[in-house]
Amino acid sequence: MKISILSIGDELLIGQTINTNASFIGEQLTLLGADIIQSNTVGDNSLIIQNEIERLLNFSDFLILTGGLGPTDDDITKPTLCEFFDDTLILHIPTLTKLENNYSKKGRELSERNKSQAYLPAKCTVIDNSVGNAPGMFFERDGKYLISLPGVPSEMKAIMKDFVLPFVENEIFKSNQTRKYFRTIRTLGIPESNLAELIGKLPLESNESLAYLPSYQGVKLRIGTENSNEEKAKKRLADLFQLINSKANDFIYSDKNIDPIEYVHNKLINSNLKISIAESCTGGLLGSELTNLPGSSKYFIGGIQVYSNFAKSEFLHVPQTVLDTHGAVSEETAVLLAHNVRIKFNTDYGISITGIAGPDGGTDEKPVGTVWIGFSKENNVYAKKFIFTSNREINRKLSVSYALYLLIKELQNI
Amino acid sequence: MKISILSIGDELLIGQTINTNASFIGEQLTLLGADIIQSNTVGDNSLIIQNEIERLLNFSDFLILTGGLGPTDDDITKPTLCEFFDDTLILHIPTLTKLENNYSKKGRELSERNKSQAYLPAKCTVIDNSVGNAPGMFFERDGKYLISLPGVPSEMKAIMKDFVLPFVENEIFKSNQTRKYFRTIRTLGIPESNLAELIGKLPLESNESLAYLPSYQGVKLRIGTENSNEEKAKKRLADLFQLINSKANDFIYSDKNIDPIEYVHNKLINSNLKISIAESCTGGLLGSELTNLPGSSKYFIGGIQVYSNFAKSEFLHVPQTVLDTHGAVSEETAVLLAHNVRIKFNTDYGISITGIAGPDGGTDEKPVGTVWIGFSKENNVYAKKFIFTSNREINRKLSVSYALYLLIKELQNI
Numbered sequence: 001m002k003i004s005i006l007s008i009g010d011e012l013l014i015g016q017t018i019n020t021n022a023s024f025i026g027e028q029l030t031l032l033g034a035d036i037i038q039s040n041t042v043g044d045n046s047l048i049i050q051n052e053i054e055r056l057l058n059f060s061d062f063l064i065l066t067g068g069l070g071p072t073d074d075d076i077t078k079p080t081l082c083e084f085f086d087d088t089l090i091l092h093i094p095t096l097t098k099l100e101n102n103y104s105k106k107g108r109e110l111s112e113r114n115k116s117q118a119y120l121p122a123k124c125t126v127i128d129n130s131v132g133n134a135p136g137m138f139f140e141r142d143g144k145y146l147i148s149l150p151g152v153p154s155e156m157k158a159i160m161k162d163f164v165l166p167f168v169e170n171e172i173f174k175s176n177q178t179r180k181y182f183r184t185i186r187t188l189g190i191p192e193s194n195l196a197e198l199i200g201k202l203p204l205e206s207n208e209s210l211a212y213l214p215s216y217q218g219v220k221l222r223i224g225t226e227n228s229n230e231e232k233a234k235k236r237l238a239d240l241f242q243l244i245n246s247k248a249n250d251f252i253y254s255d256k257n258i259d260p261i262e263y264v265h266n267k268l269i270n271s272n273l274k275i276s277i278a279e280s281c282t283g284g285l286l287g288s289e290l291t292n293l294p295g296s297s298k299y300f301i302g303g304i305q306v307y308s309n310f311a312k313s314e315f316l317h318v319p320q321t322v323l324d325t326h327g328a329v330s331e332e333t334a335v336l337l338a339h340n341v342r343i344k345f346n347t348d349y350g351i352s353i354t355g356i357a358g359p360d361g362g363t364d365e366k367p368v369g370t371v372w373i374g375f376s377k378e379n380n381v382y383a384k385k386f387i388f389t390s391n392r393e394i395n396r397k398l399s400v401s402y403a404l405y406l407l408i409k410e411l412q413n414i
Numbered sequence: 415m416k417i418s419i420l421s422i423g424d425e426l427l428i429g430q431t432i433n434t435n436a437s438f439i440g441e442q443l444t445l446l447g448a449d450i451i452q453s454n455t456v457g458d459n460s461l462i463i464q465n466e467i468e469r470l471l472n473f474s475d476f477l478i479l480t481g482g483l484g485p486t487d488d489d490i491t492k493p494t495l496c497e498f499f500d501d502t503l504i505l506h507i508p509t510l511t512k513l514e515n516n517y518s519k520k521g522r523e524l525s526e527r528n529k530s531q532a533y534l535p536a537k538c539t540v541i542d543n544s545v546g547n548a549p550g551m552f553f554e555r556d557g558k559y560l561i562s563l564p565g566v567p568s569e570m571k572a573i574m575k576d577f578v579l580p581f582v583e584n585e586i587f588k589s590n591q592t593r594k595y596f597r598t599i600r601t602l603g604i605p606e607s608n609l610a611e612l613i614g615k616l617p618l619e620s621n622e623s624l625a626y627l628p629s630y631q632g633v634k635l636r637i638g639t640e641n642s643n644e645e646k647a648k649k650r651l652a653d654l655f656q657l658i659n660s661k662a663n664d665f666i667y668s669d670k671n672i673d674p675i676e677y678v679h680n681k682l683i684n685s686n687l688k689i690s691i692a693e694s695c696t697g698g699l700l701g702s703e704l705t706n707l708p709g710s711s712k713y714f715i716g717g718i719q720v721y722s723n724f725a726k727s728e729f730l731h732v733p734q735t736v737l738d739t740h741g742a743v744s745e746e747t748a749v750l751l752a753h754n755v756r757i758k759f760n761t762d763y764g765i766s767i768t769g770i771a772g773p774d775g776g777t778d779e780k781p782v783g784t785v786w787i788g789f790s791k792e793n794n795v796y797a798k799k800f801i802f803t804s805n806r807e808i809n810r811k812l813s814v815s816y817a818l819y820l821l822i823k824e825l826q827n828i
Contacts, residue, residue, distance in 0.1 A: 012437070012440075012453070013440050013444075013450040013451075013452075013453055014440050014441060014444040014450060014625075014627075015436070015437035015438060015439070015440035015441025015442070015444065016437075016441065016627045016628070016629075017437070018432060018433070018434055018437045019432075019433055019436070019437070020432055022429070022433070022455070023426070023429035023430075023431070023432045023433065024429060025429070026426075026427050026428050026429035027428060027429025027430065028429070030427075030428040030429065036427040036428060036457070037427075037457075037462070038427075038454065038455065038456050038457075038462070038466075039426070039427055039454070039455040039456075040452065040453070040454040040455065041436070041452065041453040041454065041455075042452055043450070043451075043452075048451075048452070052452075182428075184430075193525070193527060193528055196527065197525060197527065211424060211425070211458075213425045213430060213431065214566075215431070220425075220430065222424075222425075222430070277719070279698065279701070281705075282702065282705075283698070283701040283702050283704065283705030283706075283710070283714065284693065284697070284698025284699060284700065284701025284702040284703075284704075284705070284717065284719065285698060285701075285702040286698065287693070287697040287698025287699075287701075287719045287721070288696065288697050288698040288699040288702050288810075289698075290697065290698075291695075291696075291697030291698070291721060291810075292697075292807075294771075294772065294773055294774055294806055295774075296697070296721075297721060297722065300697065300721050300722075301721060301722045301724060301725060302718065302719045302720055302721045302722055302724070302725030302729070303698065303718075303719035303721075304716065304717075304718055304719070304729075305691070305698065305701045305716045305717040305718070305719065306716055307701070307705060307710075307711060307714050307715060307716045307717075308711065308714075308715045308716055310715060310716075310759075310760075311715060311716030311759065314758075315716070315718075315729075344728075345724075345725065346724075357705075357708075358708065359708055360708055360709075367519060387519075387520045387521075389545065389546070390545065391545035391546070391568055391572075392708055393568050393706075394545065394546075394568050396702075396705075
């Protein structure tokens with residue numbers, strides 16, 4: 001089933017709001033095996049919206065609109081849909097009743113503006129919104145479908161779950177076409193190009209695919225195949241995974257689509273292990289990442305942001321002689337920081353990051369992007385050197401990413 | 415100037431990656447006074463990409479492509495652009511030299527695959543990428559422009575800043591139409607709705623506008639006017655700024671579009687002041703923010719990530735009795751953390767953050783979202799209580815934002 005998405009709202013075009021609705025809709029429908037053809041964003045302009053609807057319906061079986069259904073002045077979707085479908089707004093009694101109930105529950109009166117939400121296009125099927133006031137509007141024309149969803153993420157999600165996903169699943173089931181199946185493999189600690197060389201060319205059929213999706217959470221590998229038989233498709237994906245795993249095993253940490261920090265979170269909690277950190281060039285970024293998920297206090301005891309030499313020697317006892325002889329960015333310093341933070345915080349693991357984030361501070365011997373990451377546990381401490389890029393932001397993010405990689409390598413053996 | 419954006423990549427359509435590039439590009443260009451007409455996303459399909467380019471160029475003066483310029487198999491933008499412009503790839507020597515230098519600096523060899531990044535369309539102007547290997551490609555056809563940018567956000571941003579924004583500004587300046595003029599005013603420490611109430615209704619002409627652009631870096635106010643005379647337009651914007659400033663002075667920190675962290679950075683460096691921090695619920699997010707800009711070691715000496723009660727008492731001497739009586743999230747704890755971190759790190763300012771990020775851990779007395787932010791300087795220490803939202807991520811970001819607000823209020827008097 002070919003599906004397109006049309007997001008409506010000036011706030012999206014001018015970058016005031018990041019379009020998370022489109023990615024949610026795209027992900028949910030892809031998981032069902034639908035094909036997302038295009039995902040467009042237009043402003044609050046009726047003519048442009050109508051042009052886009054016409055055009056997207058040409059090559060899509062189903063068009064999903066989001067945005068512009070609230071009670072404020074600048075909402076434009078409803079009159080636009082009326083114009084497009086040559087329709088008129090009529091009072092929809094069940095929606096009015098619901099509005100009246102919701103407002104009376106809050107002890108507030110229904111204004112004329114709010115009441116306008118109950119006027120809906122006569123030709124549409126009204127789809128109940130279980131978490132808000134603006135219902136979905138479902139149209140059919142010449143065997144193609146269109147639904148208009150509210151822009152508020154929680155309301156859009158509710159109608160997706162209650163109506164759109166079951167509808168699409170049923171339509172795909174009815175059609176006898178072959179379906180696409182995907183599986184995502186997560187890697188960490190290796191750049192996209194090296195990973196591609198390691199994996200090389202896979203024996204893929206013409207309807208199969210391998211995509212490299214790089215991010216600071218590692219390179220995701222998405223393998224896809226097409227089959228009318230679900231069992232066969234899943235078997236094929238499992239075989240492809242085994243093949244990839246045999247080549248890139250060192251860098252694959254999960255055959256499910258979970259982020260590195262989620263992996264670390266689950267492993268540390270399940271094994272009841274504690275961690276502390278010492279951050280220089282990242283200034284707190286690793287700690288921020290390690291405390292992203294609720295429940296992180298079970299394993300993250302704390303850390304020291306040793307951004308100055310003073311902090312390194314005062315709080316984590318890196319001797320001045322080490323700083324003078326080897327420098328703050330050195331194996332010796334990274335090892336001392338990782339070891340001493342672990343001892344001071346009395347944790348199972350200690351991680352340190354010290355590097356030259358740039359753009360200044362580089363030398364021939366230690367260019368910008370040089371980062372030492374230290375790792376300490378009982379009876380063992382080491383540091384690894386990385387040379388990342390010339391870009392400060394990237395170097396800081398990659399430092400955190402590779403620190404998590406060292407931690408994951410450790411946790412994989414538990 | 416009418417601008418459209420075309421984002422390329424299956425990972426965007428299927429919701430694996432949230433399209434933050436489009437919102438960044440939209441915001442930056444809107445601030446210059448350009449009109450964003452449409453922002454579309456298509457998958458890695460050459461025909462569909464070409465159709466979209468053709469169509470968007472019909473009603474845009476400038477089309478910005480992002481995505482699909484890396485060194486792996488699934489990158490499609492370059493061959494697609496060659497087909498579209500009836501062009502061929504040729505070896506671009508400066509890009510090859512740059513690639514060779516970058517790889518030899520890292521002591522790594524340039525593979526054939528990596529080398530392919532130096533093959534670029536003959537008809538394009540190659541735009542240097544100051545932070546990565548994939549350059550931008552700039553085309554002109556029939557008085558309209560197209561640029562292709564890498565999908566990696568930091569690289570996209572670098573080329574936007576170095577080339578696209580100055581180019582667009584100059585094009586808008588060259589055109590003789592009555593021009594829109596904008597000015598951005600930066601506020602911090604107040605939610606959008608409260609700010610709107612404070613400012614009230616402005617005496618705006620029909621061709622003038624006031625837009626509220628909320629973000630975690632505060633609410634940006636963009637005032638706009640239209641005039642063929644630059645002097646008059648600027649005078650009018652200055653008057654409007656004065657009017658707004660008279661109403662919301664407490665929350666306005668700049669009449670230029672600079673982020674809070676840039677403001678803090680410049681002020682601290684110019685006044686030679688040092689800072690240290692103690693972070694509980696933010697886990698390092700404030701330190702990460704304070705070390706975002708190169709040169710931050712001039713003022714940021716370090717901090718302690720006091721994520722556990724153990725860390726609060728062991729490193730910053732919050733007595734167990736205070737933790738027992740008042741709790742880790744309390745005025746008393748915040749004050750002690752801010753004061754003691756300042757003394758321990760021997761800095762001019764000390765900032766602390768301790769709160770209940772959620773979703774768990776809230777009580778009737780201290781609901782999720784309760785955050786105490788402490789501020790210490792010589793002869794003065796205090797803490798302020800905030801109650802943010804029920805969302806963990808938002809609470810952590812707002813904590814950093816309001817901590818910077820307290821710091822900025824302090825720095826404004828210097």
